[in-house]
Amino acid sequence: xxxxxxxxxxxxxxxxxxxxxxxxxxxxxxxxxxxxxxxxxxxxxxxxxxxxxxxxxxxxxxxxxxxxxxxxxxxxxxxxxxxxxxxxxxxxxxxxxxxxxxxxxxxxxxxxxxxxxxxxxxxxxxxxxxxxxxxxxxxxxxxxxxxxxxxxxxxxxxxxxxxxxxxxxxxxxxxxxxxxxxxxxxxxxxxxxxxxxxxxxxxxxxxxxxxxxxxxxxxxxxxxxxxxxxxxxxxxxxxxxxxxxxxxxxxxxxxxxxxxxxxxxxxxxxxxxxxxxxxxxxxxxxxxxxxxxxxxxxxxxxxxxxxxxxxxxxxxxxxxxxxxxxxxxxxxxxxxxxxxxxxxxxxxxxxxxxxxxxxxxxxxxxxxxxxxxxxxxxxxxxxxxxxxxxxxxxxxxxxxxxxxxxxxxxxxxxxxxxxxxxxxxxxxxxxxxxxxxxxxxxxxxxxxxxxxxxxxxxxxxxxxxxxxxx
Numbered sequence: 001x002x003x004x005x006x007x008x009x010x011x012x013x014x015x016x017x018x019x020x021x022x023x024x025x026x027x028x029x030x031x032x033x034x035x036x037x038x039x040x041x042x043x044x045x046x047x048x049x050x051x052x053x054x055x056x057x058x059x060x061x062x063x064x065x066x067x068x069x070x071x072x073x074x075x076x077x078x079x080x081x082x083x084x085x086x087x088x089x090x091x092x093x094x095x096x097x098x099x100x101x102x103x104x105x106x107x108x109x110x111x112x113x114x115x116x117x118x119x120x121x122x123x124x125x126x127x128x129x130x131x132x133x134x135x136x137x138x139x140x141x142x143x144x145x146x147x148x149x150x151x152x153x154x155x156x157x158x159x160x161x162x163x164x165x166x167x168x169x170x171x172x173x174x175x176x177x178x179x180x181x182x183x184x185x186x187x188x189x190x191x192x193x194x195x196x197x198x199x200x201x202x203x204x205x206x207x208x209x210x211x212x213x214x215x216x217x218x219x220x221x222x223x224x225x226x227x228x229x230x231x232x233x234x235x236x237x238x239x240x241x242x243x244x245x246x247x248x249x250x251x252x253x254x255x256x257x258x259x260x261x262x263x264x265x266x267x268x269x270x271x272x273x274x275x276x277x278x279x280x281x282x283x284x285x286x287x288x289x290x291x292x293x294x295x296x297x298x299x300x301x302x303x304x305x306x307x308x309x310x311x312x313x314x315x316x317x318x319x320x321x322x323x324x325x326x327x328x329x330x331x332x333x334x335x336x337x338x339x340x341x342x343x344x345x346x347x348x349x350x351x352x353x354x355x356x357x358x359x360x361x362x363x364x365x366x367x368x369x370x371x372x373x374x375x376x377x378x379x380x381x382x383x384x385x386x387x388x389x390x391x392x393x394x395x396x397x398x399x400x401x402x403x404x405x406x407x408x409x410x411x412x413x414x415x416x417x418x419x420x421x422x423x424x425x426x427x428x429x430x431x432x433x434x435x436x437x438x439x440x441x442x443x444x445x446x447x448x449x450x451x452x453x454x455x456x457x458x459x460x461x462x463x464x465x466x467x468x469x470x
Contacts, residue, residue, distance in 0.1 A: 003197075004197050004200060005193050005194065005197045006193075008189075008192075008193040008196060008197060009186075009189050009190050009193040012185070012188075012189035012192060012193065013182075013185060013186050013189045016181060016182065016185035016186075016189070017182065017185075020178050020181055020182065023174065023178075024174070024178070027170070027171055027174060031167055031170070031171075032164070032167055035166070035167060036138065036160070039138055039158055040125050040138055040140065042078065043080060043125075043138060043140040043156040043157075043158060044123070044125060044140050044142070044156075046074050046080075046082075046156055047123075047140050047141070047142030047154045047156050048142055049070060050067060050070060050071065050082070050084075050142070050144075050154045051142050051143065051144050051145065051154055053066055053067045053070060054067060054084075054144045054145075054146060054151075054154075055144075055145050055146060057146070060086075060092065060146060060151065060152075063084065063092065063093050067093075068093070071093070071095055072095070075095040078158065079158055079159065080095075080156055080157065080158040081094070081095050081156070081157050081158075082094070082095045082154065082155070082156050083095075083154075083155040083157075084144070084152060084154055084155075085152050085153050085154075085155055086144075086151055086152035087152065092152065122141075122143065123140075123141065123142055123143065125138070125139075125140050136159070136160040136161070137157045137158065137159055137160065138157065138158050138160060139155065139156070139157040140155070140156045140157070141153050141154070141155050141156075142154045142156075196227075199219070199221045199223065199227045199228075199231060200227065202219045202220070202221065202231070203219050203221075203227075203230060203231055203234050205217075206218065206219045206234055206238070207234060210234075210237065210238050210241060213245075215238050215239075215241045215242030215245060216238070216242065217238055218235050218238060219231045219234055219235060262295070262298040263298065265290060265291075266291050266295060266298070269288075269290045269291045270291060273288065273291075316443075316447055317447070318360065318361035318364065318444075318447050318448055319361045319363070320359055320360060320361060321359070321360075321361070321362055322357055322358070322359050323357070323358065323360075323362045324355050324356065324357055325356050325357070325358045325365070325390070325397060325399075325468070326351055326353070326354060326355055326356055326390065327355075328362060328365060328366050328369065329349075329369055329388060329390070329399075330349075331366065332366065332369045332370050332373055333347055333349070333373070333388070335370070336370070336373055336374060336377060339374070339377055340377050340386070343377060343380070343382060344382040344383050345377050345380050345382075345384060345385070345386055346384075346385045346386070347373075347385075347386050347388065348385050348386070348387045348388070349388055350387055350388065350389040350390070351389075351390045352390060352391050352392045353390075353392055356390065356392050356397055357470070358397055358468050358469075358470055359469075359470065360448055360450075360468060361444075361448070364444045364447075364448075365444070365448075365468075367440070367441075367444065368441050368444050368445065368466070369399075371437040371438070371440065371441050372401050372441065372464050373386065373388065373401055374437075375437065375438070376401050376402075376403040376405070376462070376464075377403075379403065379405045379406055379462065380403045380404065380405035380406075381404075381405055381406065384403065384404040384405060385403070385404060386401065386402070386403045387400070387401070387402040387403075388400075388401055389401075389402065395469060395470055396467050396468065396469055396470065397467070397468045397469075397470060398465060398466070398467050398468075399465065399466045399467075399468065400463055400464070400465045401463070401464045401465075402461065402462070402463045403461050403462055403463075404460075404461040405461055405462065406458070406459060407456045407457050407458040407459055407460050407461055407462055408454075408456040408458070408462055409458055410457075413454060413456060416438055416454060417438050417439055417441075417442040418438075418439060445466065448468070449469075450466055450467060450468050450469070451466070451467040452464070452465065452466045452467070453465055
């Protein structure tokens with residue numbers, strides 16, 4: 001399989017060769033005709049310029065200085081001869097720039113084709129080989145008009161041989177240029193191919209390292225083109241996969257740790273039940289209660305993990321309905337009132353209205369409020385309050401849950417929404433939670449595009465707020 005370097009090199013080299021071949025085809029088939037046509041047009045235009053000057057002159061014999069200067073300027077710049085011929089006077093003027101015309105004017109004019117064209121008194125362009133002169137000429141004739149009468153013909157003729165010599169020289173030069181172009185083009189193609197493929201090779205190597213699990217692999221491409229964008233994408237992919245791998249390891253470690261405790265307790269108490277004899281059987285109910293509690297905790301943890309995984313995988317879509325958020329919060333408070341009373345916590349309602357309608361998934365918002373108020377109770381000290389405040393503002397409802405509990409250290413705040421993250425267990429009322437509650441809250445709120453946040457200070461309490469659009 002050819003590498004992209006060889007393909008690019010062969011492609012650029014092939015393009016150079018194709019261009020050179022096209023130039024050669026033009027040289028072989030069209031250059032001679034092109035040069036002859038250009039020379040014919042040049043002679044014809046000059047003949048028309050002379051005819052225009054003669055038409056404006058007052059006297060043809062002798063020719064005016066302007067006409068002679070025009071003829072001399074042209075013949076000195078190009079290999080051509082010019083003859084002013086009139087039927088009555090014959091050769092009225094001939095340029096002396098070309099020896100072949102100076103010595104053979106009469107023979108030239110008596111050539112059959114040229115003589116016939118002169119008599120026609122029309123514009124003519126001919127290419128003839130005149131054997132008596134041993135040369136091939138491009139001959140152009142332009143009628144001369146004076147006082148509205150055709151008085152003669154301007155004959156301009158140029159030998160073909162210098163043109164052919166020029167074409168031969170050009171072809172020799174083209175041969176040298178062709179060889180140099182192929183050599184230089186091949187080298188430049190190789191250099192350009194290496195320049196273009198070098199970042200692609202780097203990206204390929206980085207992708208292979210990422211595929212092997214080395215997520216620290218990065219590519220250093222500074223260009224701002226599509227390849228540079230691809231390099232940045234690979235670097236971003238490497239970073240994201242590294243974070244995912246880190247999360248996976250942490251998830252496995254945390255899950256294993258969280259599952260280990262209830263599983264160990266279930267096993268231990270199950271063994272105690274099996275070994276209980278005699279009077280000790282009166283403790284069997286207590287042991288079985290511990291097994292049931294830990295089994296329930298284990299089941300809740302598994303359900304939370306499955307639920308959270310579904311949300312993070314994008315399988316959860318809020319079932320939006322219109323409902324009274326005040327009633328939903330009251331239901332939560334009724335459910336948690338017993339727990340709050342046991343822990344000597346006062347639940348204080350601060351509502352701006354008795355009825356506030358919102359559009360959201362009622363069941364999931366219920367779960368959010370339940371988790372947040374329950375957390376506030378669990379992290380509060382005895383004989384304190386938890387305030388649930390609701391403010392109705394234009395197009396938005398703001399819910400605040402404020403406690404006067406132990407608070408959260410500043411370094412823990414950025415991680416409070418992470419899976420399995422728990423503040424120092426010695427600081428909370430119990431450690432029976434799964435560590436997934438806040439992460440579930442975060443995912444539900446983000447699925448609704450609701451804003452949320454947390455403010456806390458150690459030993460001064462915590463405030464969690466949610467802003468819900470109406």
